[in-house]
Amino acid sequence: MTPRRRQRLILVALMLAGVGIAVTFGVTAFRENLMLFHSPADVAAGAVEPGRSFRVGGMVVDGSVQRDQQSLAVSFDLTDHAEVVTVTYDGILPDLFREGQGIVAMGSLDDSGVFVASEVLAKHDENYMPPEVADALERAGRMPGTESTFERATSVDP
Amino acid sequence: MFKWIHRFGSPPVVYRLCSLFSPWLGVAAAACLLAGLWLGLVVAPPDYEQGESYRIIYVHVPAAWMSMFVYVSMAVSSAVFLIWRLKVADVAAAAMAPIGAAFTAVALLTGSLWGKPMWGTWWVWDARLTSELLLLFLYLGYMALRGALADPAGASTSAGARSAAILAVVGIVNIPIIHYSVEWWNTLHQPSTITRMDKPAMHISMLRPLLLMAAGAQLLFFYNLTVRLRSGLLQREARARWVRDLADKHAT
Numbered sequence: 001m002t003p004r005r006r007q008r009l010i011l012v013a014l015m016l017a018g019v020g021i022a023v024t025f026g027v028t029a030f031r032e033n034l035m036l037f038h039s040p041a042d043v044a045a046g047a048v049e050p051g052r053s054f055r056v057g058g059m060v061v062d063g064s065v066q067r068d069q070q071s072l073a074v075s076f077d078l079t080d081h082a083e084v085v086t087v088t089y090d091g092i093l094p095d096l097f098r099e100g101q102g103i104v105a106m107g108s109l110d111d112s113g114v115f116v117a118s119e120v121l122a123k124h125d126e127n128y129m130p131p132e133v134a135d136a137l138e139r140a141g142r143m144p145g146t147e148s149t150f151e152r153a154t155s156v157d158p
Numbered sequence: 159m160f161k162w163i164h165r166f167g168s169p170p171v172v173y174r175l176c177s178l179f180s181p182w183l184g185v186a187a188a189a190c191l192l193a194g195l196w197l198g199l200v201v202a203p204p205d206y207e208q209g210e211s212y213r214i215i216y217v218h219v220p221a222a223w224m225s226m227f228v229y230v231s232m233a234v235s236s237a238v239f240l241i242w243r244l245k246v247a248d249v250a251a252a253a254m255a256p257i258g259a260a261f262t263a264v265a266l267l268t269g270s271l272w273g274k275p276m277w278g279t280w281w282v283w284d285a286r287l288t289s290e291l292l293l294l295f296l297y298l299g300y301m302a303l304r305g306a307l308a309d310p311a312g313a314s315t316s317a318g319a320r321s322a323a324i325l326a327v328v329g330i331v332n333i334p335i336i337h338y339s340v341e342w343w344n345t346l347h348q349p350s351t352i353t354r355m356d357k358p359a360m361h362i363s364m365l366r367p368l369l370l371m372a373a374g375a376q377l378l379f380f381y382n383l384t385v386r387l388r389s390g391l392l393q394r395e396a397r398a399r400w401v402r403d404l405a406d407k408h409a410t
Contacts, residue, residue: 008241012327019328027335035344036284057344094278096207104346121277124208126351128215129361134206 037104043115044083050109056085057104057123065099078103078115089117096122167244169391170400176384176391183381190374198367205364214272216368219352220375222265225293226333228258228379232300233330236323248319249394251326252304253386257379259297266290277346285339286347289332296329 001009027034037057038047048054058078065076075088076099087105097103102123107116129137166172198216205212232254239247269287270280281287300322307318340349352358358365395401 005241012237012240015324016327016330020331023331023335031343034285034342036282036346037344039344095275096277119279121279121282121346123346124276124348126348126354127359128205128212128351128364130203130363131206132203133361 039080040078040083040085041080043085043109048109050111050113053106053108055104055106056087056115057102058085060097060099060101060103062099078105085115086113087115087117087120089120091118091120093120094122096124167242167246169246169249169395169398172246173388173391173400176388180381180384180388183377183384187374187377187381190370190377194367194370194374198364198371202364202367203361208276211272211275212364214268216371218265218268218272219368220372221261221268222290223372224375224379225258225262225265225290226336227376228254228261229293229296229326229333230330232258233326236326240320240323240327245394246391248323249390250383250387251323252319253383253390255297255300255304257382257386259294259301261375261379262290262294262297266294282346284345284347285343286336286345289336289339292332293329293336296325296332300326300329 037055040056040058042048043056056078058080061077061079061084065074067074071090072092073088073090074093075086078085078087087107089105089107097120102125104121104123105115105117106119106121110116166175194216199213202213204210232251235247235251235254238244239251266287269290273282274280303325304318304322307321308316337350337353339345340347351360352365352368360368392401392404
């Protein structure tokens with residue numbers, strides 16, 4: 001390798017290292033802002049003041065969904081297996097919404113600590129399988145759930 | 159090794175290799191993609207939760223993988239060009255950019271189409287979607303920069319070629335961000351199903367067509383690359399002896 005080429009190689013490597021370090025710092029500094037949603041544990045810890053708009057993500061607690069008979073209003077509990085947040089929503093829920101499903105809701109806390117959602121999104125998990133396999137796993141009690149996603153989400157808390 | 163680079167960096171050699179492999183790659187890509195589409199869209203079972211709509215992964219996932227693979231190839235090619243001033247590496251990087259941009263656009267569009275019924279939204283500014291959009295802008299920026307500072311003769315010494323190559327090399331920091339975004343941050347996008355430490359979280363009957371589609375997408379990229387590389391080399395080397403010889407041979 002000629003000295004000129006070596007010089008250029010070092011230059012390219014330095015450039016890449018410099019940008020890499022800068023981006024690492026930037027991304028670490030904005031870590032909080034890059035999170036799409038807060039976990040119920042964050043909310044319980046008082047990470048967000050009432051009235052401020054943010055997203056909360058967690059699993060819909062089994063048996064917590066209450067629908068209003070006259071309107072689209074619905075209320076349910078979200079959990080990350082550490083804390084629980086009660087969410088109220090008035091609108092159409094996505095197809096994947098059900099108890100035990102991962103959900104990301106956009107909205108804000110009211111004064112009593114209830115999360116008033118303006119938008120509810122379903123978070124799909126990484127598991128794909130045919131219905132028969134799902135039934136078999138269900139019977140064996142070994143169904144993989146969305147829990148793992150939210151356990152990971154809570155484990156990166158500050 | 160550097161001798162090897164120079165031998166295979168000679169435009170006529172690369173042109174001949176491309177002409178040799180091009181038809182085979184095209185046939186293999188078409189075979190894989192057709193078989194993969196049939197197996198994926200017709201034979202594979204529906205998903206327990208998403209029903210039939212999950213089938214979009216047979217296009218979405220290979221396109222998303224290729225969007226990153228093509229970018230890494232383009233960045234490596236650009237680095238080789240910057241360091242060794244190898245003309246072929248520059249032509250190759252320029253040939254890859256539109257292919258990569260197309261894969262990225264397909265991944266973004268199919269993801270959006272799936273997101274509406276499944277998530278309930280076309281788009282959300284989470285880390286995975288945003289970094290993939292940034293990748294599209296990197297491709298477009300690379301092409302725009304090249305075009306804006308292009309030398310009419312298309313010489314590799316032009317400022318456009320060099321500044322675009324620097325952009326391509328620097329932009330590679332986005333690739334690990336795309337891949338790990340679903341692990342580092344809370345995102346709406348689900349974590350990796352296949353490229354993870356554990357075994358794939360997908361039933362084998364659904365996984366096989368997906369891997370076939372991925373192989374097809376890979377072959378499609380190489381096929382496109384050989385076609386674009388050939389025309390790129392002819393354009394760039396229009397005044398060279400070997401191109402004139404080639405033209406004479408075709409004329410007679």
